[in-house]
Amino acid sequence: MTCAEVVKQIPLYSYGEVSAEIEERIEAHLSECESCREELARYRAFADALSERKEATAPGLLTACRADLRRQIAAESASHTQRSGSNWFESLRIFSQFHIPLRIPVGAMALLAIGWFGARFTPEKFGGIQAGLAQPMFSNVQSIEPDTSGNVKIAVDEVHRRVVSGALDDPRIRELLLSAVREESNPGIRVESIGVLNGSADLQVVRQALIEAVSHDPNPGVRLKALDGLKQYAGDATVRKALANVLLKDDNAGVRVQAIDVLTAHSDDSIVGVLQDVMQKEDDSYIRSRARTLLQGMRASVGTY
């Protein structure tokens, strides 16, 4: 390969977007050509500078967007129901679920359905129980005992929603947020709670929760969010150990890319072994190329022998 050909390929090579054959030929050329190595270093400096950019997204923009979308979908679903006048329960599912936290079990949904549609369609039939049963967020009938006088005794377990507000440094608020991080059925709630907790990652208990999330959460979006919070603690030995594990074991390439970026922001020799493992096991060429660059930067060998 000539220098001109190599220089032309450098951007694609840096992104890991050249074939294995071209990659080998470029590397063979680079090993013998100092000026092309310098060009590669200049290109990487340029790419790193671009990566430092962050968008000054207004705080709350994402939340506002999500709220807009929920409103719009609810409106569309409701108007569709009115137009079609059929299959109302189906539409109610769409309407209700967008307004109620996702963890609410079905029994409550059905009761709220009765309340909402009761007002619209059959007020005389359901109006009587709407006030009593529409409020609980979760109701479960445990037993039914009719008696001889014509009454019936029903045992109902109910969970009510309560709005709690307080400062982020309030231990009770923090405890609720930490419990939301473990909310199994709703990754959205986990992302939101981690987003809030990320600001308190200086606390050991929060950092531990973030480490747990990045290591074990089944949702890659949640793991990425937790990684975000751990960024500033990339120098902490426990965090580094967890991130090295993520880099080697996470099945999502996006998460692994973030992990290698965070790990290498505080580059030290302790990650040489991890990076060498990455070179052996990693399928993603971008991650391999990052690991290779870092190893070369640390003057460590690219493979283990």
Add this chain to the structure above:
Amino acid sequence: MYEAAETMSATLAAPLDEAGLIRAAQNGDADAFERLVRAYDQSVLRIAMNLLRSPDEARDVYQEAFLKIFRNLRQFRFDCSFHTWLYRVVTNVCFDHLRRRKVRKEESTVVETSEGPVDQITQIEEGGPAANPERQTWNRELSAGIAAALEELTPRERMVFELRHYEGLRLRAIGEILGTSEEAAKNCLFRATQKMRTRLEAFV
């Protein structure tokens, strides 16, 4: 009603794979749809912000794109991956906004201040209050330089660059999203990086 309730309970309790979520959403499960949205919406908002450089327009793109997905989800037949389809919708909505903007001739987001040019949308991490003031100035200038360099790219070049550099998508996937070949996406990325390097030569 009980049967419907059972189905909903199952979707609430168990984390589903993406295909399962799509099928559930196609059957009207709003929880599944919301989970799909949340798996992608940060990336969608970031692309829209980077491309359009306006929070209001990014908010419009978010809304338009996900509503299109919502309205057309039943027609999705798994003949391409969901994320390819989603990003195709998002890129088309962004291109529409950029086309409309061409007519309106938007103002640049880079403004001159007493401390040099500053991009109002994009910033570089400044490393906190203790950071070196010279470094801060350099960062501000670099940030404005990147914004100006991005503005010189064609919408397609910019989209390819955003998707590859910031979203980490492979060029083959980007080609599929944009309805073109991997080779064409490669050429586009190459042109974009060339233009940006020329524009940012002073910084790197």
